[in-house]
Amino acid sequence: MKKTSIMKGYPKKEDHFSFAPNLIAQASVKGLAIPYEFHSHQQFEIYVLQEGKAQYLINNQIFELHPGTVILLDGTELHKVQVTGNEKEYVRSHTHFDPKWLEDLIAGSDASFLLDYFKAFHHRIFTFDEPEDLDEVIRLIEKLSHITHREQSGVNEADARITLLYLLMKVYRSEKSDVMKDSFAKTDKARMAEEIASYVQQHFNQKMTIKGIAKALNLSESYVSHLFKEVTGYTVMEYLMNYRLIQAKAYMSLSPHETTIKECALECGFESDAHFNRFFKKRTGMTPKQYKKMIITERE
Secondary structure, three states, X not given: OOOOOOOOOOOOHHHOOOOOOOEEEEEEEEOOOOOOOOEOOOOEEEEEEEEOOEEEEEOOEEEEEOOOEEEEEOOOOOEEEEEOOOHHHOEEEEEEEOHHXXXXXXXXXXXXXXXXXXXXXXXXXXXXXXXXXXXXXXXXXXXXXXXXOOOOOHHHHHHHHHHHHHHHHHXXXXXXXXXXXXXXXXXXXXXXXXHHHHHHHHOOOOOOOHHHHHHHOOOOHHHHHHHHHHHHOOOHHHHHHHHHHHHHHHHHHHOOOOOOHHHHHHHXXXXXXXXHHHHHXXXXXXXXXXXXXXXXXXXX
């Protein structure tokens, strides 16, 4: 199997996750072992909140989660979970998988809709009508978790791919019956934080300061800083830099042969290509040049 970089904050192969990064699965994980940053990744993701309270931040939207909530992500959007209740009561299951790892099996099963489903909506949030459906999803993620700790072999890989396909079918059928489209009431602070995030996204490639954002939204600087940090768990500038990073990845991916590093840096709001190189390497573990080379290699 072809290996690419492991997602930041997730177990590596030497931690017995034999199929990472093609497949990573963890079931009924308690607490928040590490503080996850706002991030994106190439893998598709299924996340289930089993116990506790949390917020899930996706791009410029903030979703309040309750036990039983399921999130499907294609990974391309910036996202981050933030526990809002007691961290010791926070329990979740999740799996990340590379869609390319399933393509031949999907094609042979005439089930391309299972992957198209992720690509079409970027993210979906819903709850199950029946508790038994949720239990089945968690059970399947738990099975995947056990498989990823086995020795890598053709039999175990086949078991993992078939189990994952069954999980996708289960989620697909269940989700069709009960989609939650941001139907809950948001607090005034959450709505204001989303407004700040939207402004940042619209102007990410421009020089930006807290003072400028506050003036544009007719708010005080201290209010902007404190509210955004309180609601999201990170600063406005951290959000801005992470958004610039994902835009830079997308920019280089569109035309890796023609795009220069300097052009990408300037188009995405970085003050210089040197600053862009340092930030990109710190956050991804590779330089922009190495990232471009990886994209080109994958397409050849």
